[in-house]
Amino acid sequence: MSSLSISQRGIQMPASPIRKLVPFAEKAKENGIHVYHLNIGQPDIETPPAAMDAVRHNHMRVLEYSHSAGNESYRRKLAGYYNGIGIDVNHEEILITTGGSEAIFFSFLACLNPGDEIIIPEPFYANYNGFAIEAGVKVVPVPSSIKDGFALPPVSDFEKLITDKTKAIVLCNPNNPTGYLYSADEMTTLRDIILKYNLYLMADEAYREFCYGGTHISAMTLKGAENNVILTDTISKRYSACGARMGALVTKNKEVMETVLKFAQARLSPPGFAQILGEAATELPSDYFDGTRAEYKNRRDTLVGRLNAMEGVYCPNPGGAFYAMASLPVEDAEDFCKWLLEEFSYKNQTLMMAPAPGFYATPGLGKNEVRLAYVLNTSEIEKAMDCLQEALKVYPKKPAKLV
Amino acid sequence: MSSLSISQRGIQMPASPIRKLVPFAEKAKENGIHVYHLNIGQPDIETPPAAMDAVRHNHMRVLEYSHSAGNESYRRKLAGYYNGIGIDVNHEEILITTGGSEAIFFSFLACLNPGDEIIIPEPFYANYNGFAIEAGVKVVPVPSSIKDGFALPPVSDFEKLITDKTKAIVLCNPNNPTGYLYSADEMTTLRDIILKYNLYLMADEAYREFCYGGTHISAMTLKGAENNVILTDTISKRYSACGARMGALVTKNKEVMETVLKFAQARLSPPGFAQILGEAATELPSDYFDGTRAEYKNRRDTLVGRLNAMEGVYCPNPGGAFYAMASLPVEDAEDFCKWLLEEFSYKNQTLMMAPAPGFYATPGLGKNEVRLAYVLNTSEIEKAMDCLQEALKVYPKKPAKLV
Numbered sequence: 001m002s003s004l005s006i007s008q009r010g011i012q013m014p015a016s017p018i019r020k021l022v023p024f025a026e027k028a029k030e031n032g033i034h035v036y037h038l039n040i041g042q043p044d045i046e047t048p049p050a051a052m053d054a055v056r057h058n059h060m061r062v063l064e065y066s067h068s069a070g071n072e073s074y075r076r077k078l079a080g081y082y083n084g085i086g087i088d089v090n091h092e093e094i095l096i097t098t099g100g101s102e103a104i105f106f107s108f109l110a111c112l113n114p115g116d117e118i119i120i121p122e123p124f125y126a127n128y129n130g131f132a133i134e135a136g137v138k139v140v141p142v143p144s145s146i147k148d149g150f151a152l153p154p155v156s157d158f159e160k161l162i163t164d165k166t167k168a169i170v171l172c173n174p175n176n177p178t179g180y181l182y183s184a185d186e187m188t189t190l191r192d193i194i195l196k197y198n199l200y201l202m203a204d205e206a207y208r209e210f211c212y213g214g215t216h217i218s219a220m221t222l223k224g225a226e227n228n229v230i231l232t233d234t235i236s237k238r239y240s241a242c243g244a245r246m247g248a249l250v251t252k253n254k255e256v257m258e259t260v261l262k263f264a265q266a267r268l269s270p271p272g273f274a275q276i277l278g279e280a281a282t283e284l285p286s287d288y289f290d291g292t293r294a295e296y297k298n299r300r301d302t303l304v305g306r307l308n309a310m311e312g313v314y315c316p317n318p319g320g321a322f323y324a325m326a327s328l329p330v331e332d333a334e335d336f337c338k339w340l341l342e343e344f345s346y347k348n349q350t351l352m353m354a355p356a357p358g359f360y361a362t363p364g365l366g367k368n369e370v371r372l373a374y375v376l377n378t379s380e381i382e383k384a385m386d387c388l389q390e391a392l393k394v395y396p397k398k399p400a401k402l403v
Numbered sequence: 404m405s406s407l408s409i410s411q412r413g414i415q416m417p418a419s420p421i422r423k424l425v426p427f428a429e430k431a432k433e434n435g436i437h438v439y440h441l442n443i444g445q446p447d448i449e450t451p452p453a454a455m456d457a458v459r460h461n462h463m464r465v466l467e468y469s470h471s472a473g474n475e476s477y478r479r480k481l482a483g484y485y486n487g488i489g490i491d492v493n494h495e496e497i498l499i500t501t502g503g504s505e506a507i508f509f510s511f512l513a514c515l516n517p518g519d520e521i522i523i524p525e526p527f528y529a530n531y532n533g534f535a536i537e538a539g540v541k542v543v544p545v546p547s548s549i550k551d552g553f554a555l556p557p558v559s560d561f562e563k564l565i566t567d568k569t570k571a572i573v574l575c576n577p578n579n580p581t582g583y584l585y586s587a588d589e590m591t592t593l594r595d596i597i598l599k600y601n602l603y604l605m606a607d608e609a610y611r612e613f614c615y616g617g618t619h620i621s622a623m624t625l626k627g628a629e630n631n632v633i634l635t636d637t638i639s640k641r642y643s644a645c646g647a648r649m650g651a652l653v654t655k656n657k658e659v660m661e662t663v664l665k666f667a668q669a670r671l672s673p674p675g676f677a678q679i680l681g682e683a684a685t686e687l688p689s690d691y692f693d694g695t696r697a698e699y700k701n702r703r704d705t706l707v708g709r710l711n712a713m714e715g716v717y718c719p720n721p722g723g724a725f726y727a728m729a730s731l732p733v734e735d736a737e738d739f740c741k742w743l744l745e746e747f748s749y750k751n752q753t754l755m756m757a758p759a760p761g762f763y764a765t766p767g768l769g770k771n772e773v774r775l776a777y778v779l780n781t782s783e784i785e786k787a788m789d790c791l792q793e794a795l796k797v798y799p800k801k802p803a804k805l806v
Contacts (some may be wrong), residue, residue, distance in 0.1 A: 064445055110409060
């Protein structure tokens with residue numbers, strides 16, 4: 001006889017590492033303390049008014065299902081956006097998804113069997129774990145290190161991990177959580193690995209428009225790997241439209257696209273209003289990102305400068321996205337982050353950061369690291385850094401020897 | 404060495420049965436033939452202007468992530484809607500999903516292990532198959548028959564199918580594709596089965612507001628089964644807002660809700676604009692559904708009357724939703740539906756219906772049946788029925804003996 005029970009994957013499913021300290025932040029706020037949120041990638045940048053207006057001015061009488069792959073008009077314009085940044089795709093190689101999340105999940109569903117393995121440089125975006133559990137897939141982490149600024153691990157580290165079950169490498173570029181921007185050489189190295197072992201490269205390029213100095217090399221431009229690459233994309237960060245839930249899966253692999261379409265048909269269509277927003281966003285002037293990029297670069301410079309000026313703190317300069325990883329002179333970053341919310345305040349203020357262990361799959365790694373999202377303006381970042389600086393002076397649990 | 408391949412579930416995944424004749428419809432249209440679409444549940448009813456206006460008049464500066472369970476303000480008002488129709492839930496027992504689709508999938512993910520079995524009266528909503536394949540779950544159909552008007556199969560038929568692996572019964576009420584409205588007695592029978600065998604009852608009540616005559620008994624009102632019932636809901640049909648992708652998972656089972664929340668966190672949040680639409684819709688006047696219900700009832704009466712007046716056609720009178728299943732005097736409904744689009748026209752018009760075999764899991768069942776969605780107004784339904792009547796006169800492949 002069966003019993004009313006929760007599934008194994010439901011039990012395995014991790015709670016969100018960036019949300020689990022939320023109750024402590026809420027408590028701090030109840031106590032009248034201002035909390036600077038550097039814990040979550042929710043930008044404060046204005047969603048482009050022209051794109052929002054397109055939704056406001058819609059004249060739909062009936063909000064109908066769209067095509068399961070998304071409106072063709074949107075896909076055609078989105079192909080234009082990609083073409084404009086050197087990615088050669090047409091609208092039939094694009095499927096509109098409910099956020100980048102669904103694009104990642106669909107790529108897992110379509111390409112991987114339960115028990116298959118995917119290699120991901122760690123630390124990595126924690127929700128890859130969740131989608132892997134949903135798909136019954138095993139995440140195999142290949143460690144990158146703060147000492148190398150989170151550069152791509154050497155080929156030999158990948159090769160040591162490749163087995164009969166390995167089907168894909170997942171790469172987020174620029175990286176969340178590290179902010180690392182992979183170089184042209186590193187992308188060539190990756191291409192060679194996926195071609196040699198006939199693997200998929202699932203490329204999450206949610207932050208491509210935010211690179212500071214270096215050039216973004218899209219996985220879609222890797223010559224000879226056209227059939228191996230699946231791009232999972234989103235407008236969430238690009239246009240500060242996280243709540244739209246509007247992403248895309250892009251691939252030149254026809255068999256993958258046909259399979260993904262079947263999963264897309266089961267859920268009928270992606271969100272309707274958000275497609276209007278996304279389509280309008282493709283028509284923004286070509287210099288639209290310049291302002292946002294300059295703003296983020298300023299914030300990065302402020303944040304990284306302040307962090308590295310603190311004793312015992314090390315933060316490699318991230319080349320892209322809006323995240324930085326820092327090692328702190330503390331024994332346990334999770335305890336420290338919790339203590340910041342529960343026991344500390346400076347001028348009635350404190351800050352919230354994401355403890356790094358939630359981004360590592362290997363137990364013990366990143367224990368004294370945190371991720372900071374620079375989604376606040378520079379003056380608020382300054383105040384948050386004032387808090388951090390004071391906190392490190394008084395926090396009792398320091399390591400015997402600074403790392 | 405691994406190879407670049409498509410997953411087993413990707414291969415198993417069925418193409419949408421209601422969409423696979425689309426290319427033939429497109430061809431007919433290219434040839435200047437008007438096609439009456441009775442094949443798909445896309446209503447022509449106006450989306451409530453007041454709800455659309457709430458989206459149009461939004462003043463959001465930044466379209467932020469919402470809570471993973473959906474905006475609390477929406478959940479509170481949605482609880483009010485449920486309370487108003489006799490379903491006793493509060494906002495913490497509601498999680499907002501991306502369409503009813505996601506609610507169904509989350510309930511599978513949270514409650515079922517790969518290899519577990521779910522029993523579903525057939526014919527059933529074809530996309531249950533897709534979500535079951537994604538979750539690695541086995542669908543076990545329990546046949547209902549057009550001869551009984553698609554009433555709930557007898558208890559003994561369920562009991563024959565229950566094994567150690569059976570974890571849930573899925574029930575769509577009123578039913579898609581049959582339009583059948585389950586009686587109070589049938590719902591009590593179901594409750595007794597799920598309690599006796601300790602099963603989940605996953606109740607899809609997307610069409611609850613469209614019942615013609617009979618009373619809708621929500622699974623959420625089954626006494627003693629509070630912990631067993633998961634309601635999967637959507638505003639798609641209720642407010643003719645299919646493109647919003649706005650649903651809800653409702654349960655009083657705390658453990659299920661906590662688990663579902665973890666899956667919801669992985670995909671961050673449900674669509675933002677659609678939550679505004681859904682929240683505004685909860686504030687429509689209480690007689691809002693009267694007009695729509697009367698309109699659908701007229702259409703049903705027109706459609707069913709015309710069908711049963713045709714020689715060799717039988718269509719039980721559906722008690723709810725906006726679907727009817729009819730048996731036709733043809734050998735193979737799929738061939739007939741294709742022929743209607745490819746080879747037939749009457750006054751330069753034809754109709755598109757959904758062949759029933761796509762809604763059955765048991766091979767061979769429903770071979771001479773079709774599903775008709777009465778999503779067109781009565782004058783269009785009349786014209787579509789004129790086409791069907793003429794078509795049946797000239798279609799060459801009739802059965803040796805009328806069923």
